[in-house]
Amino acid sequence: MIKVAFQGESGAFSEIASKKMFGDKIIVSPSFSFEEVFLKVKNGDVNFGIIPIENSLYGSVFETYDLLLKYSMNIVGELNLQINHNLIAKKNYKLSEIRKVYSHPQALGQCSEFLKKMKNAEVVPTYDTAGSALISLNNNAEPTAAIASKNASKIYKLKILKSDIQNNKENYTRFYAISKNKSKKNPEHPKSSICFELKNIPGALFKALSVFALKEINLLKIESRPIPHKPFQYIFYIDFSGALYDYKIKQAVKHLTEFSLSIKMLGTYETGKIFIS
Amino acid sequence: MIKVAFQGESGAFSEIASKKMFGDKIIVSPSFSFEEVFLKVKNGDVNFGIIPIENSLYGSVFETYDLLLKYSMNIVGELNLQINHNLIAKKNYKLSEIRKVYSHPQALGQCSEFLKKMKNAEVVPTYDTAGSALISLNNNAEPTAAIASKNASKIYKLKILKSDIQNNKENYTRFYAISKNKSKKNPEHPKSSICFELKNIPGALFKALSVFALKEINLLKIESRPIPHKPFQYIFYIDFSGALYDYKIKQAVKHLTEFSLSIKMLGTYETGKIFIS
Numbered sequence: 001m002i003k004v005a006f007q008g009e010s011g012a013f014s015e016i017a018s019k020k021m022f023g024d025k026i027i028v029s030p031s032f033s034f035e036e037v038f039l040k041v042k043n044g045d046v047n048f049g050i051i052p053i054e055n056s057l058y059g060s061v062f063e064t065y066d067l068l069l070k071y072s073m074n075i076v077g078e079l080n081l082q083i084n085h086n087l088i089a090k091k092n093y094k095l096s097e098i099r100k101v102y103s104h105p106q107a108l109g110q111c112s113e114f115l116k117k118m119k120n121a122e123v124v125p126t127y128d129t130a131g132s133a134l135i136s137l138n139n140n141a142e143p144t145a146a147i148a149s150k151n152a153s154k155i156y157k158l159k160i161l162k163s164d165i166q167n168n169k170e171n172y173t174r175f176y177a178i179s180k181n182k183s184k185k186n187p188e189h190p191k192s193s194i195c196f197e198l199k200n201i202p203g204a205l206f207k208a209l210s211v212f213a214l215k216e217i218n219l220l221k222i223e224s225r226p227i228p229h230k231p232f233q234y235i236f237y238i239d240f241s242g243a244l245y246d247y248k249i250k251q252a253v254k255h256l257t258e259f260s261l262s263i264k265m266l267g268t269y270e271t272g273k274i275f276i277s
Numbered sequence: 278m279i280k281v282a283f284q285g286e287s288g289a290f291s292e293i294a295s296k297k298m299f300g301d302k303i304i305v306s307p308s309f310s311f312e313e314v315f316l317k318v319k320n321g322d323v324n325f326g327i328i329p330i331e332n333s334l335y336g337s338v339f340e341t342y343d344l345l346l347k348y349s350m351n352i353v354g355e356l357n358l359q360i361n362h363n364l365i366a367k368k369n370y371k372l373s374e375i376r377k378v379y380s381h382p383q384a385l386g387q388c389s390e391f392l393k394k395m396k397n398a399e400v401v402p403t404y405d406t407a408g409s410a411l412i413s414l415n416n417n418a419e420p421t422a423a424i425a426s427k428n429a430s431k432i433y434k435l436k437i438l439k440s441d442i443q444n445n446k447e448n449y450t451r452f453y454a455i456s457k458n459k460s461k462k463n464p465e466h467p468k469s470s471i472c473f474e475l476k477n478i479p480g481a482l483f484k485a486l487s488v489f490a491l492k493e494i495n496l497l498k499i500e501s502r503p504i505p506h507k508p509f510q511y512i513f514y515i516d517f518s519g520a521l522y523d524y525k526i527k528q529a530v531k532h533l534t535e536f537s538l539s540i541k542m543l544g545t546y547e548t549g550k551i552f553i554s
Contacts (some may be wrong), residue, residue, distance in 0.1 A: 056508035059339055059501075120318065154315065172508045206490035213483035221509075222482065224336075231333035231449045232498075 003046040005029040011130035011152030077177030078272030086157040102132035103147035114165040187270035190243035210264040280323040282306040286360035287349040288407035288429030354454030355549030365430040366422040379409035380424035464547035
């Protein structure tokens with residue numbers, strides 16, 4: 001049985017991503033923080049971790065970038081999950097009866113237009129979408145609801161009062177699967193990620209990107225993170241099409257060493273497909 | 278009299294940055310959110326706004342990037358502030374007497390090594406460093422302290438129990454001054470910022486950066502932010518040496534239009550100096 005760790009309570013979007021990636025029969029391991037997910041993978045408590053790297057509305061998840069560097073993990077899979085929010089509650093309340101709506105601040109923000117119409121309800125921020133379902137379930141004092149996934153409504157046996165209540169339907173989160181080991185099978189549509197620290201020379205970033213451009217390697221994303229003891233210097237993370245074992249990519253990485261103080265291979269994986277939550 | 282808006286309570290690091298930039302005789306306008314700062318500038322309630330764009334330990338302030346695009350403001354100044362944290366309290370307590378330490382979660386994290394030694398004190402997260410000084414001042418039930426700037430200790434007449442308690446002394450925040458109008462005087466050491474959305478063509482980012490590299494324009498920073506209705510497409514923000522009115526930069530920007538759907542000039546300003554908080 002495959003064990004997979006993710007951040008959040010049971011019913012979190014990361015749990016949905018875990019099951020889309022590895023199937024319904026996995027053993028899931030809900031975790032308190034992203035770092036706990038990395039530690040469980042490192043210590044061999046689980047086979048894989050599932051972590052969000054980017055949301056199409058909010059941008060990169062900085063903490064994940066920093067942890068990828070800190071823990072020397074291999075990215076072995078990718079997946080894009082369309083985030084659909086739902087108003088869920090213990091009973092089939094009318095919307096006007098509900099006194100409180102719980103959810104994570106980001107989910108509340110993503111449903112702000114819907115929430116404006118719920119004039120009798122106080123909006124209450126919580127630490128987690130799935131956790132908000134639990135809080136609503138345990139409040140016996142008044143009619144409340146939570147904003148969470150369909151999956152959370154199933155797990156906690158709550159009713160869906162209204163589905164797909166987010167402002168913007170084009171809301172995707174990109175997840176990585178991480179492992180202590182490299183992926184064994186060669187992906188059909190490979191994508192790779194590396195990170196590097198550049199030498200302090202003029203035009204270093206341009207030169208680094210040239211190495212890939214001159215070999216017609218398609219750069220898909222660039223991200224930068226600060227280096228703590230070197231103010232306003234950066235670690236760059238890039239994603240590109242192709243595999244780290246391809247000849248031309250090996251050559252490009254070799255050339256990159258000329259401009260870099262250090263380079264780290266983060267992994268080659270199958271380009272992520274889109275799934276609906 | 279110059280009026281300057283910043284986010285936070287009186288005594289915030291942004292207030293210190295405001296005074297380093299415009300002098301001590303300004304009228305300051307503390308604001309609840311970054312967006313309120315932009316709105317005050319837009320509505321003419323203040324002459325300038327001061328906003329953090331990047332911290333050398335935590336990275337870019339995403340919200341500021343998004344607001345610069347939303348409000349079409351001009352960046353007219355830049356400043357780097359070394360962030361020094363201090364333990365401040367109503368009375369000259371011994372450290373072992375203190376029962377609670379209040380501050381913003383980021384400041385608490387930045388002083389984690391010092392806090393480990395304060396075994397009798399509970400660590401309490403608050404919304405703002407300067408605000409935590411106010412909370413500590415108003416708690417008459419027990420001996421408490423706050424982690425905040427020297428300036429906050431002056432404003433609220435609190436004692437500094439211990440200064441410079443942060444783990445990492447190399448902690449800088451970079452601020453921008455924003456205005457409705459362009460800067461009138463030409464900077465001695467000009468720096469400029471622009472943002473652009475690239476056409477969806479292969480190697481577009483490399484081509485965009487080539488335009489600057491081929492003219493030996495020194496790229497200082499690149500940042501990307503998601504475009505809400507175009508999942509996993511990005512607005513790029515770049516900072517470079519030189520002024521937008523320089524001939525070679527005008528030419529570079531003209532060439533950039535070949536690969537871009539849109540380009541926005543954010544401003545030319547004097548390269549920021551370093552100040553101590």
